[in-house]
Amino acid sequence: MTLTGSGFIRLPGGSVVVALSLPRPGGNGHRVRVLVHAQNRPRALTRLRNLGLRAVYLRGNTEPPTPDEVTAVLHHPDGLVWRGAPDDDTESWHPIRALLRPAVPETL
Numbered sequence: 001m002t003l004t005g006s007g008f009i010r011l012p013g014g015s016v017v018v019a020l021s022l023p024r025p026g027g028n029g030h031r032v033r034v035l036v037h038a039q040n041r042p043r044a045l046t047r048l049r050n051l052g053l054r055a056v057y058l059r060g061n062t063e064p065p066t067p068d069e070v071t072a073v074l075h076h077p078d079g080l081v082w083r084g085a086p087d088d089d090t091e092s093w094h095p096i097r098a099l100l101r102p103a104v105p106e107t108l
Contacts, residue, residue: 005020005021005031005033005062005063005086006018006019006020006021006058006059006060006061006062006063007019007058007060007061007062007063007064007065008041008044008058008061008064008065009064009065009070011070014039015037015038015039015040016037016038016039016040016041016044017035017036017037017065017069017070017073017074018035018036018038018041018044018045018058018065019033019034019035019063019064019065019069020033020034020035020036020048020056020058021033021034021063021086022034022053022056024084024099030084031086032082032083032084032086032099033069033082033083033086034048034080034081034082034096034099035065035069035070035072035073035080035081035082035093036048036073036079036080037073037074037079037080038079041058044058045057045058047080048080051096051100052100068089072093073093076093076095078095078096080095080096081093081094081095081096082094082096082098082099
């Protein structure tokens with residue numbers, strides 16, 4: 001899956017932060033913004049593939065992470081976060097496991 005709205009930024013220490021716009025798991029048509037901190041771009045994509053997002057590729061640098069996004073991912077212990085409304089600065093960043101865990105069925 002080639003992604004629009006993705007990009008990366010190299011940090012002064014040599015590591016990178018990769019930002020990707022992905023379809024939200026569950027197929028409801030919504031997209032999420034995922035941020036990954038890693039030593040290099042291939043390693044960032046490998047981290048996502050190891051979580052089950054197998055067909056993720058970074059082509060181009062159309063929407064690199066903003067300074068606020070870089071700060072968010074660097075301050076998270078896993079270095080891997082997502083947000084469901086990328087343009088809504090009031091929504092918090094969530095750990096990636098909150099996106100990938102199976103949905104809990106509602107009970108009546």
